[in-house]
Amino acid sequence: MKSMPNLFRVTIALVVFAGFTAPALAAEKVPPSCSRLTQLRLDETTVESASEVEEGIFTPPTSKFTLHRLPAFCRVTAITKPSIRFEVWLPIEKWSGRFEFVGNGGMAGSISYSAMANALRRGNAVASTDTGHINAHGDGFDASWSLDRPDLIEDFGHRSVHLTAVNGKKIIRAFYQKPADRAYFVGCSKGGQQALMEAQRYPTDFDGIVAGDPAYNWTRHYTGAHLYYAQVTLKDPDSYIQPAKIKLLADAVNRACDARDGFVDGVLDDPLSCHFDPEVLACKEDQDTGTCFTPKQIKAVREIWAGFRDDRGKLISPGLVPGGEAGQGGWQSWVTGSAPYKATHWKAADSFFRYMVMRDPDYNTMTFDYDRDKAALEKLSPALDAVDADLRPFAHRGAKLILYHGWSDPDISPLSTIHYYREMQKFTGSKTDNFARLFMVPGMQHCGGGPGPDVFDPVSAIQRWVEENQAPNQIVASHMSTRGIVDRTRPLCPYPQVAVYNGKGNSNDAASFVCKAPQEHHGE
Numbered sequence: 001m002k003s004m005p006n007l008f009r010v011t012i013a014l015v016v017f018a019g020f021t022a023p024a025l026a027a028e029k030v031p032p033s034c035s036r037l038t039q040l041r042l043d044e045t046t047v048e049s050a051s052e053v054e055e056g057i058f059t060p061p062t063s064k065f066t067l068h069r070l071p072a073f074c075r076v077t078a079i080t081k082p083s084i085r086f087e088v089w090l091p092i093e094k095w096s097g098r099f100e101f102v103g104n105g106g107m108a109g110s111i112s113y114s115a116m117a118n119a120l121r122r123g124n125a126v127a128s129t130d131t132g133h134i135n136a137h138g139d140g141f142d143a144s145w146s147l148d149r150p151d152l153i154e155d156f157g158h159r160s161v162h163l164t165a166v167n168g169k170k171i172i173r174a175f176y177q178k179p180a181d182r183a184y185f186v187g188c189s190k191g192g193q194q195a196l197m198e199a200q201r202y203p204t205d206f207d208g209i210v211a212g213d214p215a216y217n218w219t220r221h222y223t224g225a226h227l228y229y230a231q232v233t234l235k236d237p238d239s240y241i242q243p244a245k246i247k248l249l250a251d252a253v254n255r256a257c258d259a260r261d262g263f264v265d266g267v268l269d270d271p272l273s274c275h276f277d278p279e280v281l282a283c284k285e286d287q288d289t290g291t292c293f294t295p296k297q298i299k300a301v302r303e304i305w306a307g308f309r310d311d312r313g314k315l316i317s318p319g320l321v322p323g324g325e326a327g328q329g330g331w332q333s334w335v336t337g338s339a340p341y342k343a344t345h346w347k348a349a350d351s352f353f354r355y356m357v358m359r360d361p362d363y364n365t366m367t368f369d370y371d372r373d374k375a376a377l378e379k380l381s382p383a384l385d386a387v388d389a390d391l392r393p394f395a396h397r398g399a400k401l402i403l404y405h406g407w408s409d410p411d412i413s414p415l416s417t418i419h420y421y422r423e424m425q426k427f428t429g430s431k432t433d434n435f436a437r438l439f440m441v442p443g444m445q446h447c448g449g450g451p452g453p454d455v456f457d458p459v460s461a462i463q464r465w466v467e468e469n470q471a472p473n474q475i476v477a478s479h480m481s482t483r484g485i486v487d488r489t490r491p492l493c494p495y496p497q498v499a500v501y502n503g504k505g506n507s508n509d510a511a512s513f514v515c516k517a518p519q520e521h522h523g524e
Contacts, residue, residue, distance in 0.1 A: 034074035034090070040174050042167050044081040051075055052092065060113040067117040076171055084155055086129035086164040087111055088171045089120050096123035098463070099172055099180035101165055101206070103187020103194045104128075105447075106348070107143055108156060109135025115186070122459070125180065127168035131160040141348040143355040153356065157218075157383035158197040161185075165198070165205045182466055186459055188212030188447040189412070192403075196386040196420075199401055203394035208462040210402045213412050213447050216420060217317070218384040219377050221412060223370055224308035224317020226349035229335050232303045233343075235366060239296040240340050243332045248291070249301065250326035252281055257322065262501045265488070266451040267443035268323035270498060270518070271407050271414075276322050278302060304335065307413070311371045318415035323442075324408020329449035334410040344411070356380065389423035391436065400465045401436040402458050402472065404492070406444030408451070414440060421495060438495035439475055453477035453490045474499075476510045491515060 037050035055072040059065075074090040100122070102115035108131040119126035132155030133145040146153055165183070173179045185206045187195045192214025198205050215221050233240050241249075257274035258264050268274055278301045283292035293301070307319030325331045337343030353365040357376050370377075394401070405417040421438045428435075443452015456477035464470040472494070479488040488508040491499050493515035505512025 034076075034092075034175070037074070037076055037171060037175060040171065042078070042080075042170060045078055045163075045167055047076060047078045047171075049075075049077045058117075060111070063113060065114075067113065070117060070120055071123075073120055074175060078167065078171075080160075080163050080167065082132070082155075083152065084129055084132040084160045084163060085111070086127060086160075086167070087116070088125065088127045088168050089116055090125045090172065090175050091120060091123055094123050095125060095176065097181040098122075098124045099168060099183040100124040100126045100459075101161070101168065101183070101185045102126060102128050103161075103185065103191020104131060105189045105191060106140035107135065107351070108190055109133050109140075109142060109145070112191075119186070124184075125168075125172050125176075127164055129160045129164040131156045137351075139347060141344070141351050143351040144361075146356040147359060147361065150359075153380065154383045158194070158201055158386075161194050161198060162202045162205060165202070182207045182463075184208045184210070184459070184462060184466075186210045186462075189215055192216065193218055193384075193386050195401075199391055199394045199399075200386055200388040203391070203397060203399065206399065208400045208402075208466040210404075210458045210462050212404050212458070213406060213409055213414075214386070214403070214417060214420075215412055216386040217416060218386070219381050220317045220385075221416070222349060222352050223368075223374075223377060225411070225413065226345045227353065227365065227368060228308040228317065229304055230343065230346040230349055231366060232300050233336065234340055234346070236296060237340070238294065239300045241293075241297050241300060241331075241336050242290070243336050243338060244290065245293065245297070246331045246336065247326045248281060248293070249278065250324070250330070252276070252278075253322045253325065256280075262503070263507045265507065268407065269442045271321035271323045274322045307415075308370075316370065318413040318419065320410060320413055321407060321415065324406075324445055324450045324452070325410070327445065327450055329410070329445040330408070331410050334446070387420075389420060390427045391424055392427055395428060395431075395435040399435065400462060402462050402465075403436065403438040404441055404458060405438070406441045406446060406448075406450060406452075406454070408443050409446045411446040418495065433471070433494060437472060439472075439492040440495055440498075441477060441492055442490070442499075444477075451479075453479040453488055455480060455486075456492060474515050 034050050034052045038047045040047050053073050053075050058067045058070055072092045076088040079085050100119040102112045102119055104112055110130050112128040116126045116128050132152045135142045183206045185195050185198055192211040193216050195209045195211035196214055196216045199209055253276050256276045257268050261269040278298045281293040283289055283294055305319045307315055308317045309315050334344045350365045353368050354361055354363045405414045407414050425432045444450045444454040448454050456475050461472040461475050474491040474493055477490055477492050478486045481487045489510035491510045491513050493499050496518055497515040498518050499513040500516045502512050
């Protein structure tokens with residue numbers, strides 16, 4: 001890490017502050033104060049406020065939570081036309097010299113304050129945007145704004161992040177009187193889509209990018225996951241899987257496949273090697289159906305695992321994989337919900353298809369047919385889908401990319417990210433791991449949670465790769481007990497390598513594992 005120059009002593013002949021000038025001084029010049037950033041001129045952008053926030057706690061506006069242990073910072077709020085709101089937080093005393101941009105989740109619509117706080121604690125100047133609209137319903141998947149403002153879809157898809165990155169760098173330079181040494185983007189889910197959009201469309205914006213569980217193939221994901229899982233379980237009421245049955249499925253999967261990696265820990269290290277047949281859960285004659293699966297429920301499980309195909313049999317979106325169905329962030333949250341039409345998949349699909357795709361608030365989302373109605377969906381693809389796998393412009397400038405995905409993700413199929421990585425390899429071949437590496441996380445659900453070790457630090461890994469040329473050969477992940485104590489660690493390995501137990505050490509200790517190439521190459 002480069003040390004930061006003295007921010008309060010700069011010897012220059014002329015001070016230029018992004019569009020306005022100060023008189024020439026022969027003596028030392030004190031840098032502009034935080035409040036003077038409101039005078040900064042930025043293209044189609046207004047800096048609405050700039051104020052110092054004292055060290056300690058900060059309660060974001062319109063928020064019910066308080067952020068703790070924050071260093072003192074200059075908080076800048078701004079808006080870029082037509083309605084892209086963003087904030088930049090600038091450490092006042094100890095700046096690392098880095099600029100970090102943190103991504104959004106769901107349909108965005110709000111500043112990612114918690115993620116900003118984490119970046120600030122790392123000593124980084126940090127930015128976040130609401131992507132141009134406000135989440136009116138507060139559920140994270142509100143698309144109603146797009147009905148009256150379709151012009152904002154481009155901002156939501158990619159434009160807002162790029163413009164905020166450009167303006168964030170200018171604000172940093174104005175405040176510190178020097179540019180950031182390095183710029184990073186960090187995001188998961190929607191943030192993962194934003195990350196890949198940046199690498200594809202704007203390869204010069206960031207030196208390092210972390211893309212977790214990326215919803216990069218946005219339109220197909222909403223069709224082949226959010227909507228498809230809802231249709232599979234809800235079109236026929238008898239296909240609905242009651243939440244109480246999810247544990248039955250999870251336990252049966254673990255009994256069949258958990259021990260394949262050499263020990264039993266509730267985690268499937270290689271779900272693709274698990275060929276579990278849900279038929280073993282079929283109800284027997286006169287059995288209480290609350291303790292088993294009906295034929296229609298078994299069919300629903302199989303369809304969710306198989307993925308969605310069009311009428312010609314072409315795979316549109318890969319399915320989920322066995323393992324990690326139970327738990328707070330598992331199938332009960334995403335697939336089944338607490339009751340029919342309460343699952344996250346349904347909420348996300350319903351808002352997206354009614355407002356953004358079909359543009360009819362009275363539209364019955366359950367009637368959407370991909371082969372019949374895909375033209376409406378394809379109109380959105382250029383703005384929302386980050387599917388270009390040719391990252392050679394990004395790689396050629398020396399930038400680095402870390403991808404990761406939870407094997408037990410019940411939202412976005414982990415197979416989709418593996419597919420994208422393999423598509424990248426078609427362009428860059430054996431040189432791919434010189435600039436991009438994928439880490440699959442056994443037992444992790446969507447962006448965190450689940451039975452496997454899910455706490456790890458890709459940010460430090462990308463920084464070392466960019467700044468010290470230390471490629472990540474593994475990243476150690478931890479699992480926390482319900483009491484907040486680390487009870488297990490495991491190395492995450494660059495795909496296609498997997499963590500292999502050495503057969504003699506403590507199976508809860510990452511040191512007892514080595515990263516090795518799999519014995520066989522699994523398809524999708």
